[in-house]
Amino acid sequence: MRYYLRKLAFYLVALWAALTLNFVIPRLMPGNPVDILLAKLQLRGGSVDPAARRSFELLLGGGGDESVVSQYLSYLGNVFRGDLGVSVSAFPAPVSQVIADSLPWTVVLVGIATLLSFLVGIALGALVGWKRGTWLDALVPATTVLSAVPYFWLALILVAVFASALGWFPLLGGYDVVLSPGWDAEFLSSAIYHGTLPALTIVVSSIGGWLLGMRNMMVSAASEDYVLTAQAKGLRDSRIMIRYATRNAVLPSVAGVAISLGFVVSGSIITEQVFSYPGIGSKLLQAVQNNDYALMQGIFLVITVAVLGANLVVDLLYALIDPRTRVTG
Amino acid sequence: MTNPSPVTAPSRTKDGRRAMLPRWSPKLGVGLGLIGAIALFGVVGPLVVGDPNAVRDIGLTAPGGEHWLGTTQTGQDVVAQIAFATRGSLRIGLLVGLMATVLSAVFGIVGSYAGGIVDELFSLFSNVMLVIPGLPLVIVIAGFVPAAQRGSWTIAVVLAITGWAASARVLRAQTLSLRNRDYVAAAKVAGEKTWRVITVEILPNLLPLLASQFVFAVVLAILSEAGLSFLGLGASNSSTLGTMLYYAQNGFALQREAWWWFVPPGLVIALFGCGLSLVNFSIDEIINPKLRDVPRRPGKVAEALRVTPAERGEDDAVLTVEDLSVVYQGDKPVHAVKGVSLTLRRGEILGLAGESGCGKTTLAYAVNRLHKPPAEVTSGAVTFHDRDGTDTDVLGLGPEELREFRWTKLSMVFQGAMNALSPVTSVAAQLDDVLTTHRPGMSRADRRARCVEVFELVGVDPARLGSFPHELSGGMRQRVMIAMALLLDPQVMIMDEPTTALDVVVQRGILLEILKFRDELGFAVLFITHDLPLLLEISDRIAVMRDGEVVELGTAQDLHLDPRHPYTRELLDSFPSLTGDRGGFIRGTEPALHDGGVR
Numbered sequence: 067m068r069y070y071l072r073k074l075a076f077y078l079v080a081l082w083a084a085l086t087l088n089f090v091i092p093r094l095m096p097g098n099p100v101d102i103l104l105a106k107l108q109l110r111g112g113s114v115d116p117a118a119r120r121s122f123e124l125l126l127g128g129g130g131d132e133s134v135v136s137q138y139l140s141y142l143g144n145v146f147r148g149d150l151g152v153s154v155s156a157f158p159a160p161v162s163q164v165i166a167d168s169l170p171w172t173v174v175l176v177g178i179a180t181l182l183s184f185l186v187g188i189a190l191g192a193l194v195g196w197k198r199g200t201w202l203d204a205l206v207p208a209t210t211v212l213s214a215v216p217y218f219w220l221a222l223i224l225v226a227v228f229a230s231a232l233g234w235f236p237l238l239g240g241y242d243v244v245l246s247p248g249w250d251a252e253f254l255s256s257a258i259y260h261g262t263l264p265a266l267t268i269v270v271s272s273i274g275g276w277l278l279g280m281r282n283m284m285v286s287a288a289s290e291d292y293v294l295t296a297q298a299k300g301l302r303d304s305r306i307m308i309r310y311a312t313r314n315a316v317l318p319s320v321a322g323v324a325i326s327l328g329f330v331v332s333g334s335i336i337t338e339q340v341f342s343y344p345g346i347g348s349k350l351l352q353a354v355q356n357n358d359y360a361l362m363q364g365i366f367l368v369i370t371v372a373v374l375g376a377n378l379v380v381d382l383l384y385a386l387i388d389p390r391t392r393v394t395g
Numbered sequence: 396m397t398n399p400s401p402v403t404a405p406s407r408t409k410d411g412r413r414a415m416l417p418r419w420s421p422k423l424g425v426g427l428g429l430i431g432a433i434a435l436f437g438v439v440g441p442l443v444v445g446d447p448n449a450v451r452d453i454g455l456t457a458p459g460g461e462h463w464l465g466t467t468q469t470g471q472d473v474v475a476q477i478a479f480a481t482r483g484s485l486r487i488g489l490l491v492g493l494m495a496t497v498l499s500a501v502f503g504i505v506g507s508y509a510g511g512i513v514d515e516l517f518s519l520f521s522n523v524m525l526v527i528p529g530l531p532l533v534i535v536i537a538g539f540v541p542a543a544q545r546g547s548w549t550i551a552v553v554l555a556i557t558g559w560a561a562s563a564r565v566l567r568a569q570t571l572s573l574r575n576r577d578y579v580a581a582a583k584v585a586g587e588k589t590w591r592v593i594t595v596e597i598l599p600n601l602l603p604l605l606a607s608q609f610v611f612a613v614v615l616a617i618l619s620e621a622g623l624s625f626l627g628l629g630a631s632n633s634s635t636l637g638t639m640l641y642y643a644q645n646g647f648a649l650q651r652e653a654w655w656w657f658v659p660p661g662l663v664i665a666l667f668g669c670g671l672s673l674v675n676f677s678i679d680e681i682i683n684p685k686l687r688d689v690p691r692r693p694g695k696v697a698e699a700l701r702v703t704p705a706e707r708g709e710d711d712a713v714l715t716v717e718d719l720s721v722v723y724q725g726d727k728p729v730h731a732v733k734g735v736s737l738t739l740r741r742g743e744i745l746g747l748a749g750e751s752g753c754g755k756t757t758l759a760y761a762v763n764r765l766h767k768p769p770a771e772v773t774s775g776a777v778t779f780h781d782r783d784g785t786d787t788d789v790l791g792l793g794p795e796e797l798r799e800f801r802w803t804k805l806s807m808v809f810q811g812a813m814n815a816l817s818p819v820t821s822v823a824a825q826l827d828d829v830l831t832t833h834r835p836g837m838s839r840a841d842r843r844a845r846c847v848e849v850f851e852l853v854g855v856d857p858a859r860l861g862s863f864p865h866e867l868s869g870g871m872r873q874r875v876m877i878a879m880a881l882l883l884d885p886q887v888m889i890m891d892e893p894t895t896a897l898d899v900v901v902q903r904g905i906l907l908e909i910l911k912f913r914d915e916l917g918f919a920v921l922f923i924t925h926d927l928p929l930l931l932e933i934s935d936r937i938a939v940m941r942d943g944e945v946v947e948l949g950t951a952q953d954l955h956l957d958p959r960h961p962y963t964r965e966l967l968d969s970f971p972s973l974t975g976d977r978g979g980f981i982r983g984t985e986p987a988l989h990d991g992g993v994r
Contacts, residue, residue, distance in 0.1 A: 080523045087527070088535075095539035207422065207673065214668025216618050218625050219640065219661030226649055226657075282679070285686055291814035298765055298809075299879075300801030301832050309828065310817050317819070324526055325561050332530030336622045340644075350531065351626055354538035366535045373528050388819055389863040 093127035151360035172345035179268035187276025195284025213274030217333035283315035426673025440478030491616030494555035503566030694766035719775030746930035749940035870901035
């Protein structure tokens with residue numbers, strides 16, 4: 067119980083830090099983003115009334131005579147109501163609408179790709195670590211190269227080979243544009259078809275990290291006493307590998323998801339850009355290019371909250387697989 | 396339970412410094428070669444390749460002739476561009492790597508050394524920074540800074556700020572463990588100033604880790620910067636490999652199949668990152684020596700072994716060890732067990748005594764072929780004489796036969812049961828494993844009943860079957876181990892220092908039970924310990940080992956009253972005497988309590 071409370075408290079602190087960071091950064095930056103936004107808003111035919119000005123000022127600072135503390139409190143209030151302001155690049159859609167449209171694409175893509183690369187990487191790493199001294203060792207330097215490859219470059223290469231040269235997969239996009247999004251088979255298969263290369267990019271670039279980490283832990287676990295005991299017990303090698311070595315060696319990898327998830331999300335933002343994937347990463351870059359500060363901040367918040375949430379889930383799962391965390395008191 | 400290996404750990408003196416340097420290996424060679432070549436290219440290249448920005452009217456020329464790697468859309472030479480871009484990427488990578496390492500050292504080392512609230516705050520801060528995704532944050536910051544004001548320093552600082560947290564966490568964990576080491580405590584007691592303790596005692600020991608974190612930070616920085624530049628959010632005044640890829644992407648290099656424009660820059664990043672990772676492997680091996688390239692395979696039994704299974708002796712032997720030799724192969728082979736011959740009789744307790752490193756554990760492991768390379772059985776024979784009349788040549792068993800032999804005929808109880816049980820699996824599952832493997836015909840209910848039965852035998856409440864090892868006391872864990880060893884009703888049990896880590900009262904209780912089981916169940920015990928007085932108390936016969944040889948073998952009584960070998964006398968004298976008599980640890984003058992006292 068204490069473990070869960072500690073974790074929950076930690077993520078609340080992290081969430082507060084992210085919210086505060088989001089509030090502070092624009093106020094520390096040069097220039098006057100509010101005026102830029104309002105000018106853009108006017109260009110798009112939005113009404114530049116005091117209400118619009120105030121909502122931007124809460125997000126970005128500057129302008130009014132309101133104290134920082136009261137701005138901060140109103141800002142927090144807005145965020146918790148889900149009011150993230152108006153997007154000027156997608157006017158008149160509010161930021162929350164833009165995010166709601168693009169987030170599912172990214173969650174599904176990154177979620178599936180990450181799960182896949184985690185599972186395959188862990189399984190291969192366990193095997194390579196257990197069978198060290200065999201030809202499988204050659205996988206180690208190979209994956210080292212893979213994990214040093216920049217995501218976007220790998221994406222470019224995959225596009226060049228499988229989309230441009232061979233024509234097996236589409237060059238870009240998340241679905242065939244002649245279809246209208248919906249839960250029908252045609253649309254889903256189109257989405258899967260379009261998502262294959264982006265997912266492959268994420269899987270290939272992130273699998274090396276899991277594999278290497280798992281392999282090293284497996285090598286350590288193989289020399290633990292409980293493995294020797296299991297051997298003395300006359301258990302089959304496969305059983306020792308899975309039930310004893312892997313079961314123990316996987317713990318640090320699961321605990322390390324927190325560190326890796328940030329990298330994966332970062333990588334997938336750039337990957338989305340290469341494929342013009344309709345996810346939240348592409349939207350973030352569009353927002354940056356269009357100086358759509360409200361959207362930019364909203365997306366940053368949502369990405370952060372999503373990563374924090376995923377980490378919390380992983381931490382809770384961790385408690386299930388490591389009985390030692392469940393110690394009370 | 397330490398696997399006795401004569402490969403000694405490097406001392407802190409002369410070899411200590413050598414241990415801080417990576418061992419030469421092909422991986423290290425290739426890694427250093429890649430880094431060296433690319434660094435050289437980045438440093439010297441720009442001096443010889445000419446102007447990277449010179450525009451020619453030969454846009455997108457394929458490689459060949461004057462332009463080895465062709466030209467860009469505007470006819471710029473790709474080689475020249477790469478040379479300058481490599482320099483730019485290396486510069487920012489080093490800069491960020493350095494800053495991030497310093498930041499992580501401050502938060503990781505200083506925090507954990509200071510301890511208390513400072514540590515709590517620093518660690519909380521690092522962890523929060525760790526879970527907030529870096530690149531989105533960098534993108535947002537870069538988005539707020541107008542392009543004209545985005546210099547390479549701005550980018551470097553932002554990358555450093557978002558990239559130090561993972562290292563800080565690793566450094567903190569290591570510092571915490573170093574902080575509690577004896578020599579650090581000694582320095583503190585001696586009144587050394589805090590900064591001196593950190594710089595003199597802690598930092599040098601963290602160097603390999605710091606080096607590996609620095610390498611990691613450089614790789615990360617180069618990759619992040621490349622990503623940022625690729626998105627068009629990099630420093631406006633510098634050209635890096637990421638910038639090159641940005642122009643390639645926007646110049647439709649992909650669509651025009653101008654592979655020479657976008658493949659080489661990424662390749663340089665990948666190869667450089669790969670080189671650094673390979674070097675990191677070697678550094679990791681210093682930090683964790685287990686990772687060194689020792690193949691994990693079963694211990695070898697010499698091919699040309701004289702296999703002459705022993706005759707079944709007239710004295711009802713259950714296990715015969717004949718002329719067994721075990722050698723730790725290496726540059727200087729170490730003969731850990733030298734021609735040992737022993738006979739274990741049915742139902743007897745044979746003590747094996749000797750000081751640490753005398754080869755007794757090596758001998759015990761070799762009997763069950765649990766020895767690991769570089770240990771190798773070079774000569775001898777181990778024969779198991781089954782109750783049913785068959786004899787088994789243990790050293791000659793095939794892998795599958797050996798697996799079936801283990802635990803059914805011969806089980807083991809190891810020292811430190813803390814680690815002999817897997818910490819993440821319930822005790823019941825670890826007992827059940829044995830039954831599912833060796834008794835595939837048993838039903839789930841039967842297996843459960845058998846587990847309950849052995850738990851009751853060793854005096855542990857069967858309700859504890861569902862417990863995990865960390866929920867049991869040391870004594871209970873050892874009883875669980877014994878229960879596990881009893882599961883298949885084996886004929887021989889090898890016990891390696893089974894009670895050494897326990898307090899005297901618990902130890903005594905467990906010993907009494909072992910004696911009781913021996914009488915009730917009739918298995919023979921090979922009992923290994925450095926504690927000769929204890930052996931005198933429980934054993935029927937005792938073998939004294941020294942430097943891999945059995946120097947004396949006799950009944951407990953003979954050994955106690957009339958030790959022949961000077962070493963046996965020495966061992967007996969080395970134990971504290973409570974009564975003034977030699978071996979006075981044993982209360983009274985009766986040498987072996989099992990002749991009457993204990994039962």
